[in-house]
Amino acid sequence: MTSSPATEVRDLRLTIGGTTAVDGLSLRVDAGERCGIVGPSGAGKSFTAAALAGLLPPGAAATGSVRVAGAELVGASEQALAGVRGREVALVAQDSATALHPLIDVGRQLAGVLRRHQGLARGAARGRAAELLTEVDLPEELARARPAQLSGGQRQRVALAAALACRPRLLVADEPTAALDPPVARALLDRLGTALAATGTALVMVTHDLGVLAAVCERVLVLSGGRVVEQGSVREVLAAPEHEITRALVEAARLSVPEVPA
Numbered sequence: 001m002t003s004s005p006a007t008e009v010r011d012l013r014l015t016i017g018g019t020t021a022v023d024g025l026s027l028r029v030d031a032g033e034r035c036g037i038v039g040p041s042g043a044g045k046s047f048t049a050a051a052l053a054g055l056l057p058p059g060a061a062a063t064g065s066v067r068v069a070g071a072e073l074v075g076a077s078e079q080a081l082a083g084v085r086g087r088e089v090a091l092v093a094q095d096s097a098t099a100l101h102p103l104i105d106v107g108r109q110l111a112g113v114l115r116r117h118q119g120l121a122r123g124a125a126r127g128r129a130a131e132l133l134t135e136v137d138l139p140e141e142l143a144r145a146r147p148a149q150l151s152g153g154q155r156q157r158v159a160l161a162a163a164l165a166c167r168p169r170l171l172v173a174d175e176p177t178a179a180l181d182p183p184v185a186r187a188l189l190d191r192l193g194t195a196l197a198a199t200g201t202a203l204v205m206v207t208h209d210l211g212v213l214a215a216v217c218e219r220v221l222v223l224s225g226g227r228v229v230e231q232g233s234v235r236e237v238l239a240a241p242e243h244e245i246t247r248a249l250v251e252a253a254r255l256s257v258p259e260v261p262a
């Protein structure tokens with residue numbers, strides 16, 4: 001039996017306020033694969049990420065097809081989307097930690113996710129919540145802490161634990177480390193890689209940082225003006241970018257780390 005891809009996108013078109021923000025995007029990501037999306041500001045990266053996660057902003061319209069674990073998201077009812085989100089696809093974004101309630105302990109919030117999506121009983125959900133914390137390298141004792149008592153990096157790890165709680169087929173990450181200091185970001189990305197490998201969850205990650213892209217993803221899709229202008233293996237695209245937009249991104253990344261004279 002061949003398993004269905006984690007996600008398959010065909011000819012996706014996203015419009016909002018009379019503007020076409022994404023035009024004709026196609027993409028397939030298999031189980032365990034990690035695909036990055038890069039491109040200049042306004043290219044349509046975050047909008048694409050939202051569509052993959054079944055979370056279009058109000059007023060947006062989609063045509064084409066976005067299938068996640070076999071379920072069609074384009075045109076699906078809110079009820080159908082709610083059945084896919086959390087279970088089959090989860091989103092972690094730069095500001096995901098702000099979605100945590102600051103005054104409710106972390107363990108209770110993670111347990112709430114498990115009870116809602118997996119129907120676990122209270123005790124089992126609390127036990128599993130503690131395990132989830134250890135999977136993102138946080139001590140179990142933090143289950144009793146409130147988000148307001150944690151550092152930004154710890155809160156983002158809790159958001160990652162919540163996203164991975166139901167072992168989704170696909171994790172969509174939109175600049176997940178952009179708000180973190182480099183060492184904290186690196187530790188989170190390492191943890192993310194380990195957690196994805198353990199669960200076979202596929203990843204689509206939006207990033208503006210080619211270093212992050214190279215550290216996490218094996219494939220990349222370059223978006224500009226809502227269109228895919230280049231795609232391929234990260235190694236090949238970064239070593240020999242073909243499109244002028246990709247070349248500009250690679251050049252900008254090189255310039256952002258000036259060579260230190262000997």
Ligand SMILES: Nc1ncnc2c1ncn2[C@@H]1O[C@H](COP(=O)(O)OP(=O)(O)OP(=O)(O)O)[C@@H](O)[C@H]1O
Binds near residue numbers: 016019021039044045
């Ligand atoms: N909620 C929204 N309301 C109105 N327009 C939107 C909305 N979301 C996205 N857009 C428009 O869609 C286009 C793509 O936006 P998107 O946020 O996906 O770009 P991006 O590539 O993620 O950019 P950045 O790197 O700056 O975050 C932009 O022209 C933007 O103005």
